[in-house]
Amino acid sequence: MPIIEVRALSKVHHPNTGAPPVEALRDVSFSVEAGEFVAIVGPSGCGKSTLLEIIAGLQSPTSGEVVVLGKPVQGPRTEVGIVFQEDSTFPWLSTLENVKFGLRARGVPPAEQEIQAKEVIQLVGLQGFEHHYPRELSGGMRQRVAIARTLVLRPQILLMDEPFGALDAQTRLLLGNELLRIWEEIKATILFVTHDLVEALRLADRVILMTRRPGRIKRIVETAAPRPRDQTLMASAEIAELANMLWEELRQEVVQEGRV
Amino acid sequence: MKTRIRALRWVTVLALLLVLEALPRAGLVRPATLEPVSVIFLRLGEILSTGTIPSPYFARAGSPTLASHLSATLGSILVSYAGAVLIGTPAGVLLWRLPTLARVLQPYLVVYYALPIFALYPLFILLFGTGFLPIVLLGFLFGVVVVVVNTALGLRRVDEEIYPKVGRSLGLRPVQMYLSIYLPGAAPYMFSGWKLAFVYSTISVIASEFLISVRGLGHVIDRSYRNFETANMYAAILLVIGGVMLANSLLTWVERRLYTRIE
Numbered sequence: 001m002p003i004i005e006v007r008a009l010s011k012v013h014h015p016n017t018g019a020p021p022v023e024a025l026r027d028v029s030f031s032v033e034a035g036e037f038v039a040i041v042g043p044s045g046c047g048k049s050t051l052l053e054i055i056a057g058l059q060s061p062t063s064g065e066v067v068v069l070g071k072p073v074q075g076p077r078t079e080v081g082i083v084f085q086e087d088s089t090f091p092w093l094s095t096l097e098n099v100k101f102g103l104r105a106r107g108v109p110p111a112e113q114e115i116q117a118k119e120v121i122q123l124v125g126l127q128g129f130e131h132h133y134p135r136e137l138s139g140g141m142r143q144r145v146a147i148a149r150t151l152v153l154r155p156q157i158l159l160m161d162e163p164f165g166a167l168d169a170q171t172r173l174l175l176g177n178e179l180l181r182i183w184e185e186i187k188a189t190i191l192f193v194t195h196d197l198v199e200a201l202r203l204a205d206r207v208i209l210m211t212r213r214p215g216r217i218k219r220i221v222e223t224a225a226p227r228p229r230d231q232t233l234m235a236s237a238e239i240a241e242l243a244n245m246l247w248e249e250l251r252q253e254v255v256q257e258g259r260v
Numbered sequence: 261m262k263t264r265i266r267a268l269r270w271v272t273v274l275a276l277l278l279v280l281e282a283l284p285r286a287g288l289v290r291p292a293t294l295e296p297v298s299v300i301f302l303r304l305g306e307i308l309s310t311g312t313i314p315s316p317y318f319a320r321a322g323s324p325t326l327a328s329h330l331s332a333t334l335g336s337i338l339v340s341y342a343g344a345v346l347i348g349t350p351a352g353v354l355l356w357r358l359p360t361l362a363r364v365l366q367p368y369l370v371v372y373y374a375l376p377i378f379a380l381y382p383l384f385i386l387l388f389g390t391g392f393l394p395i396v397l398l399g400f401l402f403g404v405v406v407v408v409v410n411t412a413l414g415l416r417r418v419d420e421e422i423y424p425k426v427g428r429s430l431g432l433r434p435v436q437m438y439l440s441i442y443l444p445g446a447a448p449y450m451f452s453g454w455k456l457a458f459v460y461s462t463i464s465v466i467a468s469e470f471l472i473s474v475r476g477l478g479h480v481i482d483r484s485y486r487n488f489e490t491a492n493m494y495a496a497i498l499l500v501i502g503g504v505m506l507a508n509s510l511l512t513w514v515e516r517r518l519y520t521r522i523e
Binding site: 053056058076077078081082084088090092093101102104105106149153 | 423431432
């Protein structure tokens, strides 16, 4: 049984400013197996973030449903963690306090909070920065804090909304590799939204390509490349062919959107 | 560089004091306008050490002690400021929680913000007489609006950030959302509202005392001025300035401690 099932999902936003309604998603269906790493790629504004937030229970769909671990999603769930694109670390808390945040809210005893938080800080490679505040950390490190804050709650499903989108290319590459290492260690299911095809192909088992708004599924491809994936593999003919094919499809969407 | 700038700052102050000392001594300014600064500082020292204002007027009026005036002023500021913070903060929360109410009140708030409430003092005398009450009410009304507006603004800013979404995704209960997300997120805005309210309440209380009261430092300044007791007047002004500076640096210190964690 799949761990996430998205069934005929549609979403229309009704802005409360009185602007005309926006159709974000139209009839989206797919499923994710436990332990899988799935990337969602699409042009900007195709409703990728909306889709992720509906799965996280932060927004409700206009029609259709999401079933996570056999139960329909009706609100945020403890089994599901989400990491956002923008810097979401709490600037008034130190690294350690940020990571403990969710544990504290769940009433975990302080001593236990400390142990678990330090463990996850180690996992994301932030040891030595426990008492730094976000303003003292780089963008990449802040995103590590945000990832740690979500991971410490041991979610079975990790939703990531362009988590490296605001970072420079080198940091992205580095954090992508770290994410794969973490994924293998915690054995979670990851649904990863990005607009970067190469990143998607490098990280994921499967890539879901979405159309421009209203977002529909255009294509789902298996990357089927062995792991670990190094730079030579990423430069191989098969991957290049896959990337070209996906890019051609993505390009059509972007061009039709009239954004180029 | 830093020490040079600091040194230059002191030189400027000293030069200014020297000029202020020299002008009346040289007879260029009448003593009714300005006494030499040394005389003023000596008078302030005398008032502080004896606790009494050396003035035939205040002796006759039966309020020669500094304590009687200081307690009146501090009491009025404290009550009006506490009212502004304790009533203004929840009112700001309400304004944020009820956007329709906020939109209805918007034009009134803008006018209220710009309105010199103080111009209504005759009305307050007619309604509440000349005691403690009209002074405190004016101080409260003068200070409360900035607390309301800043509290609502700060909370609205948090809503524009991603933090509430993070809170919900981590499964926070409503009370936890308020205490762990909205309160710390809005704190810098709320605090600058509280800080400004203190300044506004103080201005209003001192100014009201000029006109309405028979007690308070504002009253001392006003009466000394009318009775040509120039040294007493300047001593009282210095006392007010010193007190406000002290309170302000205290608030700034608290604010900075708050900010270093945030900015």
